[in-house]
Amino acid sequence: MSYEFEFGDVLGAWDELLHGALNTLWLSALAMLIGLVVAILGAFGKTSGPRWLRVLIDAYIEVIRNTPFLIQIFVVFFGLPSLGIRLEADQAALLALVINVGAYATEIMRAGIESIGKGQIEAGKSLGLTPLQIFRYVVLKPAIQAIYPALTSQFILLMLNTSVCSAIAASELTAAANDIQSRTFRSFEVYFVVTVIYFALSLLFWGLFRVIERTLLRQPARR
Template sequence: MSYEFDFADVFAAWPELLQGLLNTLVLSALAMAIGMVVSVAGALGKTSGPKWLRWFIDEYIELIRNTPFLIQIFMIYFGLPSLGIKLSSNEAALIALVVNVGAYGIEIIRAGIESIQKGQVEAGKSLGMRPLQIFRYIVLKPAIQAVYPSLTSQFILLMLNSSVCSAIAASELTAVAGDIQSRTFRSFEVYFVVTCIYLGLSLFFWSAFAGIERTLLRKPTR
């Protein structure tokens, strides 16, 4: 084996990698936040909405869960301009991530909502709680507590899936790595460093989600 490892060119490009890292963080965090809103709204619509809305949500979930994420990105970035909707690569990446994670998040939160016993809802009504209070305190919070590990795992996958957005030249970490590799021809070194960065990002988000669980979703002790 005559290949000599040399990370000098990769480390020299650390400002670009740092910018790509920050862009990935922002893209992932925004997609998680908006995706959470879509998931909660979709789960509520699927469990208690009118028939036509439940049908629409079911079709949306099936469409997204049974098509490749890369194709979804291409449809948004290359397909929508045919309808007169032009988006930048970063905007298309964000929308694609939200649409994708929303489909999975709806099913996860729906399972949590359906795990809540109806007697608890009836108890809330008997105490004079308003419907919004019942949904927020009796239904939504316990439901998220029940499915929190699955939901956070899906958000971690979302962050890792953001690397696919490099296919439309979104300015995230993998796209930056591709630019550095094409300039330095140090494929192993570049992608080894990027692999370590993604691992660090995963650990960061796991820690952040664990902190959220401890501070906001901690179950009361008896």
């Protein structure tokens, strides 16, 4: 049985693929930024907050890390309306992505914070800095430098996880591919092209993270 490859119909829908790729970029970048804020706040709560707050953060992390991302999306999109909270597909996708990456990134950030020497923290206390000031000026940047590779890897996984959001018809790349496949019945060609696009998006984010590391997180030269 022979199969004739035909990419014409797929490439003819390049505008749909481009629109889906741009939406994936936007959704990923926004989820990364908000997720980083969640991670910083969560890590601060875990390391410096009261016991009840640490228990709540631990529960949040364990629930997210031990349940499938697809189920989390369904809970947000199909479950929240039962509580009177109705979200559009893209809004639900963004919220689910932030909740998911926030849990993983909180643990990564916590590990970075705990890698900071106690002497630096004690020095900050001796200068009269508040816990928030110590966290901001003494702990945060060195912690991010320590865990930056792990954090960026998690963000790349976040971008790839956006493909699962097609299950609720969010307007991202995989959803666009599914629409094209349903019209053309060229499954191999469609998903091969989409695979290449996801690979290119991953390289784009890796390059961006590399630039951020070199410009904002580079250690000062020692003399």
